[in-house]
Amino acid sequence: EPEVTQTPSHQVTQMGQEVILRCVPISNHLYFYWYRQILGQKVEFLVSFYNNEISEKSEIFDDQFSVERPDGSNFTLKIRSTKLEDSAMYFCASSVNRDPLGYTFGSGTRLTVV
Amino acid sequence: AQSVAQPEDQVNVAEGNPLTVKCTYSVSGNPYLFWYVQYPNRGLQFLLKYITGDNLVKGSYGFEAEFNKSQTSFHLKKPSALVSDSALYFCAVRDINNFNKFYFGSGTKLNVKP
Numbered sequence: 088e089p090e091v092t093q094t095p096s097h098q099v100t101q102m103g104q105e106v107i108l109r110c111v112p113i114s115n116h117l118y119f120y121w122y123r124q125i126l127g128q129k130v131e132f133l134v135s136f137y138n139n140e141i142s143e144k145s146e147i148f149d150d151q152f153s154v155e156r157p158d159g160s161n162f163t164l165k166i167r168s169t170k171l172e173d174s175a176m177y178f179c180a181s182s183v184n185r186d187p188l189g190y191t192f193g194s195g196t197r198l199t200v201v
Numbered sequence: 202a203q204s205v206a207q208p209e210d211q212v213n214v215a216e217g218n219p220l221t222v223k224c225t226y227s228v229s230g231n232p233y234l235f236w237y238v239q240y241p242n243r244g245l246q247f248l249l250k251y252i253t254g255d256n257l258v259k260g261s262y263g264f265e266a267e268f269n270k271s272q273t274s275f276h277l278k279k280p281s282a283l284v285s286d287s288a289l290y291f292c293a294v295r296d297i298n299n300f301n302k303f304y305f306g307s308g309t310k311l312n313v314k315p
Contacts, residue, residue: 091244122303130245130291130305143302178244190303192237192244 089113091193093179099199100169108164108196110179116191119162120180121154123147124195130178136162169200203228205275205292207306214282215314222277222309224292233295234275235303236266240288248290251275262286282313 092111100106112119121133134144136154151173153165162181166173179193205226214220226232236248249260256268266277277290289308296302 093244122305127307129307130293130303132302132304135302180245190247192246194244 089191091179091181091191093177093193093196095196096194097197097199099201102171102200103168106166106169106198108166108177108179108198110162110164110181110193111160112162112179112181113183113191114160116181116183118142118182118185119154119156120182120190121164122178122180122192123175124178125172125175133164133177166198169198171200174198174200203232203294203296203304205234205294205304205306207290207292207309209309210307211310211312213312213314216284217281220279220282220286220311220313222290222292222311224275224277224306225273226275226292226294227273228294232275234266234268235293235295236260236264236275236277237291237293237305238262238288239291239308245291248277282311284313284315287311287313 094109119136124130134148135142176195178195182190234251237245251258251268259265292306293303
């Protein structure tokens with residue numbers, strides 16, 4: 088069964104550093120998403136991406152964050168100047184169309200900012 | 202605004218006993234409701250959904266959920282729990298204005314003891 092792959096599984100970074108979280112969506116999927124889950128809290132929507140541009144972003148997704156599809160396979164989330172409160176599990180998801188019934192989530196990247 | 206609530210942080214049940222994981226929702230209009238499961242070190246996996254039709258929805262791994270409009274609930278159930286069902290369960294509702302976005306509950310940890 089096709090999977091969404093996220094790397095690394097765990098990343099530790101110092102406050103103020105930049106991190107890039109990587110995702111390889113399912114190959115025929117066209118819509119891409121990032122969600123995050125702060126430990127013990129809800130899974131929250133960050134951003135959706137289609138046709139090489141952001142289609143929607145939440146209030147969490149401020150100028151500190153950016154997304155990119157640098158080639159035909161990767162979908163990245165960049166966090167500039169990380170803060171302690173950015174520590175969370177970040178989930179990538181993809182879908183073939185806008186129907187969320189077709190979402191597939193990755194296994195997540197646990198980001199720890201120290 | 203759409204939201205879901207999972208009132209229990211943790212549910213403990215003995216193997217072979219029935220299990221219920223509770224979810225209530227708050228939406229304007231007709232809800233599109235989902236259950237996802239997260240096993241350790243794995244991504245969010247789709248279990249089942251309610252869009253319309255029968256109030257009792259059957260999903261993966263023998264799980265089912267009952268949509269109750271009068272009680273605004275969508276509880277997840279299974280007649281006979283397995284130890285392998287131990288995981289984190291999330292209820293979610295789709296944004297009625299944006300098919301791309303989910304609102305997740307805070308999650309319920311299910312512990313099934315042998």
